[in-house]
Amino acid sequence: MSEEKTVALVTGASRGIGRAIAERLADDGYRVVGTATTESGAAAITEYLQAGGFDGCGMTLDVADQAAVEDVVKGISAQFGAPLVLVNNAGITRDNILMRMKPEEWQAVIDTNLSAVYRASKACLRGMTKARWGRIVNITSVVGAMGNAGQSNYAASKAGVEGFSRALARELGSRAITVNCVAPGFIDTDMTRALNEDQREAMLGQIPLARLGEASEIAALVGFLCGSHAGYITGETIHINGGMNMA
Amino acid sequence: MSSIEERVKKIVAEQLGVKEEEVQTEASFVEDLGADSLDTVELVMALEEEFETEIPDEEAEKITTVKLAIDYIKENLA
Numbered sequence: 278m279s280e281e282k283t284v285a286l287v288t289g290a291s292r293g294i295g296r297a298i299a300e301r302l303a304d305d306g307y308r309v310v311g312t313a314t315t316e317s318g319a320a321a322i323t324e325y326l327q328a329g330g331f332d333g334c335g336m337t338l339d340v341a342d343q344a345a346v347e348d349v350v351k352g353i354s355a356q357f358g359a360p361l362v363l364v365n366n367a368g369i370t371r372d373n374i375l376m377r378m379k380p381e382e383w384q385a386v387i388d389t390n391l392s393a394v395y396r397a398s399k400a401c402l403r404g405m406t407k408a409r410w411g412r413i414v415n416i417t418s419v420v421g422a423m424g425n426a427g428q429s430n431y432a433a434s435k436a437g438v439e440g441f442s443r444a445l446a447r448e449l450g451s452r453a454i455t456v457n458c459v460a461p462g463f464i465d466t467d468m469t470r471a472l473n474e475d476q477r478e479a480m481l482g483q484i485p486l487a488r489l490g491e492a493s494e495i496a497a498l499v500g501f502l503c504g505s506h507a508g509y510i511t512g513e514t515i516h517i518n519g520g521m522n523m524a
Numbered sequence: 525m526s527s528i529e530e531r532v533k534k535i536v537a538e539q540l541g542v543k544e545e546e547v548q549t550e551a552s553f554v555e556d557l558g559a560d561s562l563d564t565v566e567l568v569m570a571l572e573e574e575f576e577t578e579i580p581d582e583e584a585e586k587i588t589t590v591k592l593a594i595d596y597i598k599e600n601l602a
Contacts, residue, residue: 406562406565406566407566407569449562451560452562
């Protein structure tokens with residue numbers, strides 16, 4: 278295999294939306310490196326990429342660990358080439374009403390969802406500025422725009438990423454690097470499958486399209502933003518939520 | 525092999541898109557050669573690659589002129 282494929286790094290790619298994005302990008306012809314926090318998660322990524330006949334692999338990474346992020350990006354650059362596409366997808370929730378929220382719950386969410394975007398983006402910028410081309414897509418959430426009781430930490434982290442992306446888009450525009458956010462609503466993943474029947478009914482009642490979104494629908498939008506037709510979109514947050522929040 | 529001074533000046537010219545003769549030793553990247561802040565970061569990256577070294581951020585921030593770049597390389601690469 279001699280032709281040069283663009284390397285795409287997708288964090289949090291072992292399941293859910295991250296997995297769908299990794300598969301979409303692999304199918305679109307990128308060499309995909311997906312990360313997961315556990316060895317078994319990384320192995321699962323390698324497995325599904327290979328099963329799909331794709332080029333790429335899984336790697337272990339805790340995006341909250343500064344040195345680990347730098348090492349992984351250096352490792353990928355040495356092994357496959359510098360990642361010119363970065364999808365910051367890894368995210369966690371630690372839901373609690375604010376009056377009960379422990380400092381650790383606040384900090385963990387800010388660290389993994391917001392500070393990690395700073396870390397991974399910074400680590401990839403050397404390669405992107407050198408190439409005079411790059412794509413950063415950050416997965417945020419409808420909750421960043423609407424708010425959600427019990428998710429002040431999560432909402433703050435996601436809204437923070439959107440502001441970060443607008444600032445970075447301005448910094449990097451002259452190098453043809455775009456920075457955008459994709460903000461999903463309720464998507465059919467393990468996270469939403471954990472809800473009970475009542476919660477599920479209440480949720481669907483807020484969605485004009487009256488169904489959950491598919492991870493593949495998010496992935497298709499991410500794929501578009503990474504591609505050549507999306508070169509004039511930057512600093513934007515694109516909502517994909519079945520109409521539950523229309524800006 | 526060209527001198528460190530020549531190699532630095534060549535890289536500055538390439539990175540900032542100016543003619544080599546404009547790259548005077550005393551020139552400031554931003555004030556004389558029209559670099560913006562991102563250009564100066566990329567310039568340091570190019571110097572790191574040319575001289576196969578790593579310049580820490582705290583040091584990189586101080587390299588604001590051609591002369592300071594030459595001095596840094598000379599001091600740290602001997």
